Amino acid sequence: xxxxxxxxxxxxxxxxxxxxxxxxxxxxxxxxxxxxxxxxxxxxxxxxxxxxxxxxxxxxxxxxxxxxxxxxxxxxxxxxxxxxxxxxxxxxxxxxxxxxxxxxxxxxxxxxxxxxxxxx
Amino acid sequence: xxxxxxxxxxxxxxxxxxxxxxxxxxxxxxxxxxxxxxxxxxxxxxxxxxxxxxxxxxxxxxxxxxxxxxxxxxxxxxxxxxxxxxxxxxxxxxxxxxxxxxxxxxxxxxxxxxxxxxxxxxxxxxxxxxxxxxxxxxxxxxxxxxxxxxxxxxxxxxxxxxxxxxxxxxxxxxxxxxxxxxxxxxxxxxxxxxxxxxxxxxxxxxxxxxxxxxxxxxxxxxxxxxxxxxxxxxxxxxxxxxxxxxxxxxxxxxxxxxxxxxxxxxxxxxxxxxxxxxxxxxxxxxxxxxxxxxxxxxxxxxxxxxxxxxxxxxxxxxxxxxxxxxxxxxxxxxxxxxxxxxxxxxxxxxxxxxxxxxxxxxxxxxxxxxxxxxxxxxxxxxxxxxxxxxxxxxxxxxxxxxxxxxxxxxxxxxxxx
Numbered sequence: 339x340x341x342x343x344x345x346x347x348x349x350x351x352x353x354x355x356x357x358x359x360x361x362x363x364x365x366x367x368x369x370x371x372x373x374x375x376x377x378x379x380x381x382x383x384x385x386x387x388x389x390x391x392x393x394x395x396x397x398x399x400x401x402x403x404x405x406x407x408x409x410x411x412x413x414x415x416x417x418x419x420x421x422x423x424x425x426x427x428x429x430x431x432x433x434x435x436x437x438x439x440x441x442x443x444x445x446x447x448x449x450x451x452x453x454x455x456x457x458x
Numbered sequence: 459x460x461x462x463x464x465x466x467x468x469x470x471x472x473x474x475x476x477x478x479x480x481x482x483x484x485x486x487x488x489x490x491x492x493x494x495x496x497x498x499x500x501x502x503x504x505x506x507x508x509x510x511x512x513x514x515x516x517x518x519x520x521x522x523x524x525x526x527x528x529x530x531x532x533x534x535x536x537x538x539x540x541x542x543x544x545x546x547x548x549x550x551x552x553x554x555x556x557x558x559x560x561x562x563x564x565x566x567x568x569x570x571x572x573x574x575x576x577x578x579x580x581x582x583x584x585x586x587x588x589x590x591x592x593x594x595x596x597x598x599x600x601x602x603x604x605x606x607x608x609x610x611x612x613x614x615x616x617x618x619x620x621x622x623x624x625x626x627x628x629x630x631x632x633x634x635x636x637x638x639x640x641x642x643x644x645x646x647x648x649x650x651x652x653x654x655x656x657x658x659x660x661x662x663x664x665x666x667x668x669x670x671x672x673x674x675x676x677x678x679x680x681x682x683x684x685x686x687x688x689x690x691x692x693x694x695x696x697x698x699x700x701x702x703x704x705x706x707x708x709x710x711x712x713x714x715x716x717x718x719x720x721x722x723x724x725x726x727x728x729x730x731x732x733x734x735x736x737x738x739x740x741x742x743x744x745x746x747x748x749x750x751x752x753x754x755x756x757x758x759x760x761x762x763x764x765x766x767x768x769x770x771x772x773x774x775x776x777x778x779x780x781x782x783x784x785x786x787x788x789x790x791x792x793x794x795x796x797x798x799x800x801x802x803x804x805x806x807x808x809x810x811x812x813x814x815x816x817x818x819x820x821x822x823x824x825x826x827x828x829x830x831x832x833x834x835x836x837x838x839x840x841x842x843x844x845x846x847x848x849x850x851x852x853x854x855x856x857x858x859x860x861x862x863x864x865x866x867x868x869x870x871x872x873x874x875x
Contacts, residue, residue, distance in 0.1 A: 339855070340606075378583060378615035381607055423607055425582060454658040454667070455856035457708045457715040458828055 340381075340423045340450040341430040347417040347443040349388055366438040371420070374433055383420025414444070421450065465505045468514060469498050470676075473595030476518045478567020480526065481630045487574065488620035489529050490522070491592050497522035498595060568593065569684050570632050572677070575619075576645040579626055584619035585648045586655075587612050594673050604655070604667040642685075646694050646750065649678050653698050657705065660713045660858045671702050689744035692737050693751030699734035700757035703727040715862045719766040731761045752781045756793075771800040788820035792829050804837035824853035828863060835870065844870040 352360065374380035386392075396403045417439075422430050427447070434445050473494060480490040497518045511517040575589040587605075590596045598616065602609040633641045656670030678695045685691050707721040716722075738754040756777050763769040778794035791814055799807025811830055820826050831846035847867035851860050 375610075376614055376618075378587075378611050378618055381611055423583070423605075423611065449855040451855050451857050451860070453660050453713065453857045454655075455660060455715055455854070455858035455862075456658055457721075458717050458825075458832070458859075458862070 339426065340421060340452070341427070341447050342450055343420050343422060343434050343437070344416060344446040344448065345418045345439040345443065346414040346446065347439065348413055349415055349417065363438050363442065370437050373436070379422055379424045379433060381421040381423055383418060385418040386416060389415045465502070465510060468510065469501055470595035472515055472518055473498055474568045474571050474593045475515060476522055477592055478571055479519060480522055482567060484526060485630065486526070486530070487630055488624050489526055491620060493522040493525040493529065494518070495591065495597070496525045499597070566632070568680055570630060572645050572681065573633055573641050574623060574628065574630070576641070576648045577623055577626065577628065578641070578644055579622050580619045582648070582651065584615045586652060587615045588619045589648055590652065590673065591616060593677060596673070604670060642688070645681070646690060649674050649681070650694060652677070657701060660709050660715070671698070671705070674698060675702065687744070689741045690748040690750050692741035693748060693754045696734045696737035696741060696754035697750050697757055699730045699737070700754060700761050703730035703734065703761060713858060715858050718760065723764060726761065734758065735761065747780070747784065749781065749785045752777055752784070771797055775801045788814055788817050789825070792820070792825055795833070796829060799833050799836060804833045807833045808837070822853065824850040824859070827853065831866065840870045
């Protein structure tokens with residue numbers, strides 16, 4: 339089963355941390371990624387740039403409108419994601435508990451849909 | 459030298475034989491597996507241009523042995539550099555037979571390999587990847603494409619699996635007799651998983667994966683040839699054939715799913731059905747009866763009905779009752795409820811489903827809600843059926859199942875008068 343882990347954080351709060359603490363978190367995150375990539379369960383992911391760099395695109399009546407969007411003001415922001423391919427949701431949750439982001443903020447685990455299916 | 463069109467099929471068939479012979483002779487299963495992969499790759503590059511050698515097995519064995527020897531030498535050199543005081547191993551000892559002069563056949567080797575790749579200490583993902591590569595002769599890239607994961611992930615799973623096997627210290631031989639029934643069950647389960655990966659693939663990005671049904675059938679045929687007296691092996695092969703026979707009818711050209719009752723039975727593969735029927739008829743005569751034999755027997759009853767309404771549901775019901783007795787699990791209960799509804803009416807089926815509401819293994823599962831929806835629809839309770847279809851549609855992680863369930867719900871939007 340494939341899952342995506344979505345990391346929601348408060349970018350302001352992270353920036354406010356002392357440099358040493360931020361470095362420590364980053365190295366913990368690297369160790370986490372390495373461990374579960376090597377177990378063959380973490381399929382990779384990406385960190386996202388600061389929400390202030392994002393744009394929201396809406397096309398209405400064929401006319402595109404690009405804005406900074408209302409999402410930029412939300413306190414919790416999508417900061418990054420990674421994909422997992424593991425035995426079960428329970429296992430996915432267990433893996434995510436090792437992610438420093440889960441300890442500091444919150445990580446949402448959602449199944450990724452597949453086109454394979456069983457007729458009924 | 460002959461030009462060969464089916465070189466790929468030949469390579470896949472030879473892969474476990476060459477690996478088996480190599481591992482039996484030299485030990486070091488992990489290094490042998492890499493060496494054989496390299497030999498297969500070399501063959502895939504060279505044979506199309508230079509023709510298939512007269513003795514392809516010998517060619518592969520020689521190339522793989524050379525790679526293995528190189529690898530063992532460089533490993534030894536590494537070790538020598540690291541521990542200068544270490545006693546020097548004579549060079550020829552590296553390529554001396556590892557244990558005695560026993561010469562089992564290639565067939566024995568294939569079975570030994572399957573037991574090793576499906577070692578219970580490995581995760582299911584690793585068992586699948588290692589079996590497909592070491593026994594099925596597929597490349598890491600092919601496996602990765604089929605599972606829609608990065609190649610590096612498959613490589614990690616295979617190398618993890620091999621490390622585990624190495625660490626467990628199991629020798630390259632068949633497991634001791636008392637362990638064999640349990641170990642065989644794991645092998646059959648892995649083959650069943652490979653089959654299902656292929657069978658449930660619908661279209662588009664899954665197409666690569668659909669080749670796994672043929673691969674699983676091929677490997678199960680091998681096991682059947684080696685263990686002709688095992689009823690469950692025959693049962694699994696029959697189940698695969700009878701299920702795969704429906705493949706041309708189970709999806710529409712747009713990839714959407716067609717339920718069994720609505721399938722165009724004229725499109726079922728009759729050759730597969732005949733073979734499956736013959737197998738299961740023979741296997742049911744053997745005791746003890748296991749879950750694969752029963753599932754194959756149920757599939758056989760479906761395959762014998764020319765039209766859905768001709769299905770012998772009382773016989774299917776009796777088979778599910780037996781299945782619940784010998785290996786109860788919630789998925790069996792779910793199917794049992796459908797058979798019960800077909801024989802005694804939807805209320806009887808719905809009543810049996812209620813026993814699953816408190817079963818954590820299935821309570822939140824979309825299949826429970828989907829079956830309930832079908833039975834509610836059968837009972838004429840459109841509003842309840844619609845709600846159950848919607849819950850099922852929200853819970854499934856399959857886009858094609860979701861589409862099917864949403865369509866069923868939409869069909870019930872206007873309550874029937």
